[in-house]
Amino acid sequence: MARRRVAWANTLAVSDVVGDDLSVIASGPTVPDASTFAEALAVLARRGGERAFPAAVTARLRAGAAGDVAETPGPGDARLARARADVIGPQRGAIEGARLAAEQLGYAVHIVSTPVTGEARVAAGAHIAHVAGVLPTLTRPACVVAAGETTVTVTGQGKGGRNQEFTFAAAQALPALGGSVEAVVASVGTDGIDGPTDAAGAIGDSTTFERARAAGVADPAVYLQDNNTYAFFDRLGDLIRTGPTRTNVGDIQIVLVA
Numbered sequence: 001m002a003r004r005r006v007a008w009a010n011t012l013a014v015s016d017v018v019g020d021d022l023s024v025i026a027s028g029p030t031v032p033d034a035s036t037f038a039e040a041l042a043v044l045a046r047r048g049g050e051r052a053f054p055a056a057v058t059a060r061l062r063a064g065a066a067g068d069v070a071e072t073p074g075p076g077d078a079r080l081a082r083a084r085a086d087v088i089g090p091q092r093g094a095i096e097g098a099r100l101a102a103e104q105l106g107y108a109v110h111i112v113s114t115p116v117t118g119e120a121r122v123a124a125g126a127h128i129a130h131v132a133g134v135l136p137t138l139t140r141p142a143c144v145v146a147a148g149e150t151t152v153t154v155t156g157q158g159k160g161g162r163n164q165e166f167t168f169a170a171a172q173a174l175p176a177l178g179g180s181v182e183a184v185v186a187s188v189g190t191d192g193i194d195g196p197t198d199a200a201g202a203i204g205d206s207t208t209f210e211r212a213r214a215a216g217v218a219d220p221a222v223y224l225q226d227n228n229t230y231a232f233f234d235r236l237g238d239l240i241r242t243g244p245t246r247t248n249v250g251d252i253q254i255v256l257v258a
Helices: 037-045 055-065 094-106 120-137 162-179 210-213 222-224 227-237
Strands: 010-014 083-089 108-111 116-119 143-151 183-189 202-205 252-256
Touching: 037 055, 094 108, 094 143, 094 183, 094 252, 116 120, 120 143, 120 162, 120 252, 143 162, 162 183, 162 202, 162 210, 162 222, 162 227, 162 252, 202 227, 222 227
Parallel strands: 010 083, 108 143, 116 143
Antiparallel strands: 143 252, 183 202, 183 252
């Protein structure tokens, strides 16, 4: 099929991408794409090598890197000269909604400007460390709001999602706020779906692991090691289930401090 210039296109995007990069949102079919097949092959190399992926995928990328398949239109490509795209639902829209709701409930709100990214269990500890750093400056009760999108490297056989792993690791880190501080943390996917589960995320607090032990969980860390945080929070009744929202502006993280 011959490649044709776009006569006219106007794209309205709802963003679940950190930074609202239009070339990444839903793969950006109507906007310039600066990425290349060679860059995609480099990602595969960092994530286990080409043998870890379907042969048809690697063959397609190899053909593209060799020039046998054309790259997608990049910046300045005349075929997209009459294509326009705007973000009408930015990722930070969820932050503003949370801020307004928290203020109406009487919380002093602190917004974290840096997106929450990286491996979920690592990002959670760093996030709670940030909260601990700003906590002395906040009026109580305080609500710390952040957003972003973490990742999970799955090595176990369990069931969960990035928001559930984030909440588990964040609950582990809550003592960093101070032994007498009562706090609650939650991480939620705004689409209502966290990983291959029926939960949007989970909620943890200063009593999470005490309650887990009381429920007969001898070693809660095993759940995180096996990527099985869904079972852990389901046992405590601390999963957040909203059902699919049919929209997605990324994940949102909330820390409430009494």
